[in-house]
Amino acid sequence: MIKNISISTFINAIFTIAVIAILITFALFINLDMQKHQIMQKNRYEIIAENFLSVFKKNPSKNDLKQLYTQFKVKLVKDREKKLNILNKGQELLFKRTYLGTYRIYIFESEYYLYAQQLGYNLMLKDLHSNKYNIAVIILILILSLSTILFLYIILKRKLKPLKELNCEITKFSKGDLNIKIKPKSNDEIGEIAKNFDAAITLINNQTESKNLFMRNMMHELKTPITKAMFIAETLEDEKSKQMLQKAFKRMDDIIKELATVERITSKTSVTYKEFTSFFNIYRKTLDIMMIESSHISSKIDDFTFEVDSTLFSVALKNLLDNGIKFSSDKKVNIVANKKRIDVISKGIKLKYKLDYYTEPFSQEEKRADGFGLGLYIVKTIMNMHGYKLKYSYKEGYNHFMIILS
Template identity: 65%
Template sequence: MIRNISISTFINIIFSLAFIATVITFSLFISFDKQKHEINQQNRYELIAENFLSTFQNLPTAESLINLFKKFQVRPLENRDDKLKIIKNAQELTITQNYLGTYRVYKYDAQYYIYVQQYGYNLMLKDIRNSNYSMAIIISAFVISLITIFFLYAILKRKLKPLKLLNKQIIEFSNGNKDIKIKAISNDEIGTIAKSFNEAIRLINNQSKSKDLFMRNMMHELKTPITKAMFIAETLQNEQTRDNLQRAFKRMDDIIKELATVEKLTSANSMMYKEQTSFFNIYTKTLEIMMISPENIASKIKGFQFEVDVSMFSIALKNLIDNAIKFSPNNKAIINASKEQIEISSLGEPLKYDLDYYTEAFSQEEKRSDGFGLGLYIVKTIVNLHGYKFTYHYKDGKNYFCIKM
């Protein structure tokens, strides 16, 4: 699952987890630190009380008591009303009784008081040291941690921003914009990838232009001598020689037409001219291109309208019907067409490989004298350009090629 999420989403998840972990860590730390503070306070008050109770047994002088007040940073409360008010209204935190006497710890208005009792002595002490739990340092550390996390997050997102731009430009290039130039705005790995991709685009464009120029020149140079040769072959007296030559030249002409179709479909300047038309119109045009008798085709067609490039779609249908007739033992093709799908079937052996093998250019199960391995490649290319899906299955001794719409 992690392999399927984007880098940006992954970073967001990581920093979200880091933020949550930081909050939980500081929350637990505060909780434990408070407990530790309370234990330390309790131990301090216990020490203070036991020192005063021990001193009371030895009949302390005023000077010795003053020294204890200074040592433990406490101050006695002299006002009786104040004592009663604290005993009545304060929160009693603890009460301890031992052989020395009794002491209590009170909390009142954020102040702590120690009430020490022994025979002959009744003393309430106020803790004048700041004993309240302070979170200032912890909060400061927490804020600094969060600022650090957000700072690192912002830096990393900014560092990856060129990668998003690079991805956008690569998608634009894959969609057909061959003139795009990717901007390399940094000298790091992303900038290196951008420079390398620019170089790859340049090489691809040069190769594409060379291929287009070669294809057009080759087809132009071959078309004329083939046409002339076919006319010359007509003048031959030997019928068998004439037929053999005409078949050879016809095959060469078919190959050039297929290559021309491939060149048109793969050209950067290839344009589709979609128009609303009926399937009957496509079917009629296909039969005109094939120049065969309708007796070779059994059709079951439902009348429907759809938007296609008439010329391209007729070529795709022609290739499917031509393959069905050519490789069927009874030389017949069956067409079932509806608005949902166009299905061409014929008797024959199942394909040896997956359909993807045959939709690659120049793919054949074996070398044949009557094919060039471009038929299904052209079909799939045209079907994909229209946004349809090209499928194949075998059932009851028949091959079924379907264009799902």
């Protein structure tokens, strides 16, 4: 599962866990530290109370009591009304009865008080050196810790920002945008990757341009003499020679047209112009391209609307129908179509190899005069461009080529 998480998401998760861990740690620390502080305070007041109660048994003088006040840093509360307020409104933290007497610890208006009782003695003592729990220092340390984590997070995100930008540019390139320009923004490993990828893009663009220029020039240079040769062949008187030459030149012309189609659909600059149209319109356009008698094709179509590049899809359907007629035993093909799939069915022998073999360019079981091995390759490529699937099956003497739409 971790392998499928993006680097950005992984970093966010790590730092989120770190922040949560710090908060939990500080919360536990504060809780334990407060308990420790309360225990220390309790022990201190127990010592003070036991000392005063021990002295009370000896009937101490005022000077003896003053020495104890100074020693333990406490002050006698003489105001009777204040004593009552502390007893009635103060928060009692501890009540303890010993063989020496009883004592209570109160907190009132953020001050600590010790109330000791023994026989005729009844003293309310204010702690002048109460060690109040100071959480401000801990909060300051927590803020510094979180600030350090946040600083490291920002630094790391900034360091990885060029990688995210590089990924966006690579995505554009994979979708056919060859005009991207990647400029390295650092001299680290990410900068080196950006530099090398930019060099690779430049090389690919140069090779693509060279290939396109070669293909265009080659097809242009071949098209002109073929056209002239076909025109000259028309003037021949020998009918047999005339037909042989016309057939040869037509084959050459068809090869050029198929190569042009392959060049278009495999080019990275190729764009599909999709539109919502009915399948019947595509089918009718396909028949116009094929220019054959309708007796060769039978159809069962439940018309539907879908979004396709009508020109490319018509070429793909034409190739399937052409193959069905050329390689069938009765030179007939049947097409069955609905919104889920399109089946092209023809009578004939089963394919010798799996479909993947025939969808590679120039793949044939044997050399034929009426095929170039590009038909199914073109069909598969066009289906991939639309997100459809091409499948094959053989049933009861019939070949089924299926376009799965959904």
